[in-house]
Amino acid sequence: MQTRPRATIRPKAIAANWQAFARRAGAAQAGAVIKADAYGTGLASTARALAGAGCRTFFVAYGFEALAARQALGPGPDIYVFHGAGPGEGQALAARDCRPVLNTLESHAVWLQETGGAPYALHFDTGMNRLGLRPETAVEVAGRVGHHAPRLLLSHYACADAPGHALNVRQLKAFHQIAAQFPGVATSLANTAGHFLGPDHLGDVTRPGIGLYGGGTSPACDIALAAAVVLHAPILAVSDVPADETVGYGASGVLSGPARLATVALGYGDGFPRSAGNSGFGYLGNVRCRIIGRVSMDLITLDVSAAAGLAKPGALVEMIGDKAGLEDQAACAGTLGYELLTGMGPRIERVIEN
Numbered sequence: 495m496q497t498r499p500r501a502t503i504r505p506k507a508i509a510a511n512w513q514a515f516a517r518r519a520g521a522a523q524a525g526a527v528i529k530a531d532a533y534g535t536g537l538a539s540t541a542r543a544l545a546g547a548g549c550r551t552f553f554v555a556y557g558f559e560a561l562a563a564r565q566a567l568g569p570g571p572d573i574y575v576f577h578g579a580g581p582g583e584g585q586a587l588a589a590r591d592c593r594p595v596l597n598t599l600e601s602h603a604v605w606l607q608e609t610g611g612a613p614y615a616l617h618f619d620t621g622m623n624r625l626g627l628r629p630e631t632a633v634e635v636a637g638r639v640g641h642h643a644p645r646l647l648l649s650h651y652a653c654a655d656a657p658g659h660a661l662n663v664r665q666l667k668a669f670h671q672i673a674a675q676f677p678g679v680a681t682s683l684a685n686t687a688g689h690f691l692g693p694d695h696l697g698d699v700t701r702p703g704i705g706l707y708g709g710g711t712s713p714a715c716d717i718a719l720a721a722a723v724v725l726h727a728p729i730l731a732v733s734d735v736p737a738d739e740t741v742g743y744g745a746s747g748v749l750s751g752p753a754r755l756a757t758v759a760l761g762y763g764d765g766f767p768r769s770a771g772n773s774g775f776g777y778l779g780n781v782r783c784r785i786i787g788r789v790s791m792d793l794i795t796l797d798v799s800a801a802a803g804l805a806k807p808g809a810l811v812e813m814i815g816d817k818a819g820l821e822d823q824a825a826c827a828g829t830l831g832y833e834l835l836t837g838m839g840p841r842i843e844r845v846i847e848n
């Protein structure tokens with residue numbers, strides 16, 4: 495009997511989602527963001543599935559993720575590192591053709607000095623005020639690059655999942671002014687949600703992440719995305735409880751009548767959010783069963799009264815997947831699909847489908 499939560503990863507679904515974004519990108523080339531262990535799906539296997547689908551440009555956050563991606567992909571595809579390169583990192587990254595997305599004048603100078611001008615990208619901040627060179631420095635930076643021009647010029651939308659937000663157009667205009675200082679350099683703007691802002695908002699290379707993994711909250715998304723992760727929690731025990739009792743820590747789980755309860759192996763110690771207590775759900779068969787009481791470290795209790803016949807020790811409850819939608823579950827927990835996927839901890843067994 496299975497007693498450990500299991501995440502089934504579907505590389506074919508990830509590849510199909512990428513192909514849908516590649517079609518949506520039209521004349522632009524779709525890249526893929528595989529940071530954070532490819533959003534919890536496994537960096538190496540996901541990178542290879544995406545390369546097999548035709549992806550030639552990959553983005554990660556950290557240098558060590560870039561080296562792992564290069565190891566998985568072999569030579570050929572472009573790999574960009576959002577966090578750039580710190581002093582002393584240049585040689586190792588450049589030797590494996592991993593390209594930092596440089597965010598400061600200092601790191602740009604260090605990269606040129608350490609590598610003699612190996613390929614790199616530049617990130618300009620056009621309104622997020624998080625990471626990237628200030629737009630006003632574009633002329634100065636362009637003057638400094640000489641014949642070591644960046645291979646890619648990036649910026650990142652703050653409100654791409656709100657298509658009507660005025661900041662999207664403001665950022666695009668600011669970016670065009672910056673790009674004018676770097677003639678002939680390829681551009682990159684759109685994350686997943688950016689694909690639905692219109693063709694002029696994409697840049698030359700797009701950066702879909704969450705959409706590849708079946709998530710995202712843009713109301714303008716018109717792609718039917720396949721679930722890339724199916725998270726199952728096994729039932730450990732089933733019990734019938736009278737109406738006047740409560741469930742779990744703090745006695746916060748209140749019954750509306752006598753109920754059949756199933757307790758599954760999954761909790762915040764596995765990365766499933768505690769905030770899903772009394773609000774999240776699981777699917778037993780085709781029946782949506784609500785989480786009752788608090789999420790504890792290793793256990794969640796569900797009201798399975800409506801699926802009583804299926805509730806048996808060893809039966810699997812789908813917590814994320816085709817029925818238990820990623821963003822639906824995340825919304826119940828007051829968070830986003832990003833956090834549910836990247837939060838899945840090492841106690842969850844990973845099975846990669848063929």
Ligand SMILES: *Cc1c(COP(=O)(O)O)cnc(C)c1O
Pocket residue numbers: 527529576650684685686687701702703704705
């Ligand atoms: C994570 C990230 C992305 C991918 O964003 P999604 O919303 O997951 O598509 C794109 N660009 C940058 C700079 C990022 O940090």
